[in-house]
Amino acid sequence: MELIGQGMEGAVYDLGDGRVRKIWFDRRPDDVRPLKAFLDELPPLPFRTPRIHEITADADGQAVSEEDLLTGTALQESGVAEEQALDAFVAVVEALRATVAGPASKALPVLNQPFWREDLSWGEALAALVRRRAAESRHHFRRDVPDFDNLLETLTTRLATIEPDRLSVVHGDICQPNLLMDGPRTAAVLDWGFYSTAGDNTFDAALAAGFFDMYGPDAQRLDNLLLDRFERLGHDRQRMYLYRAAYAITTATIYDADAGDGHYVWCVGNLNRLPR
Incomplete structure (x- = not known):
């Protein structure tokens, strides 16, 4: 082997x-x-x-x-031009938009925690996960995010009201290493299960826009380009901001409980850019 x-x-x-x-x-x-x-x-x-x-x-x-065995070249190593790479991200999100989530999607844990309950809507389930994860990282957020407690209350209240028209399959981690390319064509999508569930396709749109380039000098420009494209496709921009904040809170310390890594810095940056 x-x-x-x-x-x-x-x-x-x-x-x-x-x-x-x-x-x-x-x-x-x-x-x-x-x-x-x-x-x-x-x-x-x-x-x-x-x-x-x-x-x-x-x-x-x-x-x-x-x-x-899934074959192809990871997008960041494929040599695909920027516009084609952006097209690939949009195409993956839009393909998932056409899906209808089944019972196995709801049975998956999210971030290794139970997510769906029969008495909760999608928005309520996401708000509950945000509250649970915030409790584990609150002392870091209070230091680095102004007025974090009020932000958390406003965010979870708004999330709980979201009721998408239907539940699609959510990947939850659409990033360049997870797209295998065959030329300009996406040949395979890897690494399901970290945040995969039944949910609102706009959640994938919000995250994909931020994940395209998380740490490079052009990160904000590319993020905005994708947010604009997804908005033109019918994804509500304010909802995308809410979902990005939800992801930031739920994953900020998932790789380093002491909040000492670049992912935490990225999450805090997104929280501090959230329109209040």
């Missing part, structure tokens, strides 16, 4: 027969089965998506999954 990738959740090895083996670092087989059900439920899309064929356990009880 050849190691072809490693991330926070596991290491991926090429089996040489069109499949890969993923050895999960901190997941048991029962933890991975809801993701398999979600991926099996995905409708046909204009790009390939992961498929898990088998889930077993290693000697320590950690999950091992065998999946399809």
Whole structure:
């Protein structure tokens, strides 16, 4: 087996027969089965998506999954021109907009926490997640975000009122490393499950615009370009700002509980740019 990738959740090895083996670092087989059900439920899309064929356990009880090998070049390494790369982001979000989320989408945890409850709407479920995650990072936010407590109250109140016309499949992490390209065409979309759920497609639009270039010198220009494009496609700009703030609060310290990394700085920047 050849190691072809490693991330926070596991290491991926090429089996040489069109499949890969993923050895999960901190997941048991029962933890991975809801993701398999979600991926099996995905409708046909204009790009390939992961498929898990088998889930077993290693000697320590950690999950091992065998999946399809998805080929292509990560967008940031593909040499695709800026306009074509922006087109690819928009096309992925719009393809997901046409989907209808099924029960396996609602069964997925979000950020490793239960998300949907039968008595909650999409907006209420997202507001509840924001409140839970804010409680874990409040001392950092109070230091770095002016009037954070009032911002949190206003944000969660507004989120709880959102009721999209229908629930689409949300990827939740549309970024350049997760788009595999074949020339200017998106061949595959990777890494579902971190924030994947049934929800409002505008959530993916809001995040994709911010993720296209998070840390580069042109980040704000490219963010605004994509927000403008998504707005022209019918995504409400104020709702996109709300969703970006929700993401910022829920993930700010997910990689570093001490708020010492670049992701936290990016999240705080988005909160401080939020129209009040």
